[in-house]
Amino acid sequence: MTDPLNENDLKAEFRRLRETEMRAAPSYRQTRAGPAPAPPRWRMQPAMQFALVALLVVAASAVLFDAVREQSMPETAEIGPPALADWDRLAAFEMPTDFLLETPWFDLAATTPDFDFEFPQYDIPEDLSDET
Amino acid sequence: MDHDQIEMELQRLHPETFGWALACCRRSRSDAEDVMQLTYVKVLEGSAKFDGRSSFRTWLFGVVRLTAMERQRRSAVRNRLLKRWFAHGAEAQAPGPEAAIEYSARSQQLVDGLKRLSPRQSEVLQLAFYHDMTLEEIARVLNLSIGSARTHYARGKQNLARMLQTKTQSQSQDQ
Numbered sequence: 001m002t003d004p005l006n007e008n009d010l011k012a013e014f015r016r017l018r019e020t021e022m023r024a025a026p027s028y029r030q031t032r033a034g035p036a037p038a039p040p041r042w043r044m045q046p047a048m049q050f051a052l053v054a055l056l057v058v059a060a061s062a063v064l065f066d067a068v069r070e071q072s073m074p075e076t077a078e079i080g081p082p083a084l085a086d087w088d089r090l091a092a093f094e095m096p097t098d099f100l101l102e103t104p105w106f107d108l109a110a111t112t113p114d115f116d117f118e119f120p121q122y123d124i125p126e127d128l129s130d131e132t
Numbered sequence: 133m134d135h136d137q138i139e140m141e142l143q144r145l146h147p148e149t150f151g152w153a154l155a156c157c158r159r160s161r162s163d164a165e166d167v168m169q170l171t172y173v174k175v176l177e178g179s180a181k182f183d184g185r186s187s188f189r190t191w192l193f194g195v196v197r198l199t200a201m202e203r204q205r206r207s208a209v210r211n212r213l214l215k216r217w218f219a220h221g222a223e224a225q226a227p228g229p230e231a232a233i234e235y236s237a238r239s240q241q242l243v244d245g246l247k248r249l250s251p252r253q254s255e256v257l258q259l260a261f262y263h264d265m266t267l268e269e270i271a272r273v274l275n276l277s278i279g280s281a282r283t284h285y286a287r288g289k290q291n292l293a294r295m296l297q298t299k300t301q302s303q304s305q306d307q
Contacts, residue, residue, distance in 0.1 A: 006293045013296070014261035017239045018151060024233045025150040026165060028143045032176075034169045 133182055141188050142172060148263060152193050154233075155258040156200035159243055161233055167200045174199065186272050193259070193273045245295040252276075253288030260285055 082090070103109075133141070142149075149168060157163035171192070174180040180195045182188060235243060246254045255274055259265045265273070271281040 006297075007289070009296075010257075010289065010293060011261055013238065013242045014257075016236065017242050018262050020235055020239050021151045021154055021233060022147045024161070025147040028146040031146070031150075031165060031168050032142075032172050034173075 133184075133188070135176070138175060138182070138188075142175065142192070145189055145192060148189075149192060149196060151262060152258070153196050153200065155246070155255065155262070156197050157204075158247060159233070163200075163203070167196060167203055170203065171196050171199045187269070190265075190269050190272050193263075194275070197255075197273065241296060241299050242292075245292050245299075248295060249288055249291055250284075252284045253291065256281055256284040257288045257292060 149171075150164060153164035153167045153171075154161065157167055171180075174195060175182075175192070182191050185191075246258065249257070252274070256270055259270045259273060260267075267278055267281050267285065270276075270285070271278045274281065276284075
């Protein structure tokens, strides 16, 4: 244990320290408010941000669409009647899928059958010949 | 206690709380001011509630101490990361000269002596001699038993007295 004299010395030292620090204390209001706030930065409302972004997207889409459409459009001013050679080529053109439209056994239906005998010839009376 | 009463008490205890915050922040003025501001926000916004089991001052000092510890823990993690990324990260965190308090030579000796003590001994002596608290109040602020507080008080006082005597003797020999 230290002697009472030392304790008194310690108390005196602490009193001096306390006085120094109390003098340096910031004001209550200043401490409570904290550091000075940074000046408020201008901020756009969320709805405005959304509208602006949407507008930009629509404008960019329109420009892009217009450019693509111009590239794919044929020149309409120079279309005329096809030449004769073109007609032949068009007439000879066969689609690769034409066979799907063919009727089965159509070749039989399109030819006259040969029965290997002659049909008897009948004389038809004149007065009946107009009756059908 | 209602909001106005709390505000009045905070205002009344403000200079003394500043002294305690300085002790909790190893005499860094800027850290102490940050800790006090955080503490006031906690108290006034109700995230720290006074339950009346001790005096308001004792309770407030406990809140200041916990806030300082939280802040030190966070800044220690940040400093460790900064040291890893930048060679001079720790120096960047050191308080500037404008933040220092000008102590007399004798007060500076006391501050140096307190820094060389263990944190517990330093806190106990600060509360006992600087804030005139009883051992019971000290034990409440530091969340210790009264027996532990008494032990820290006795050892701290001996160590500090020895340090100050040694310094005074060496200074008188120099002169």
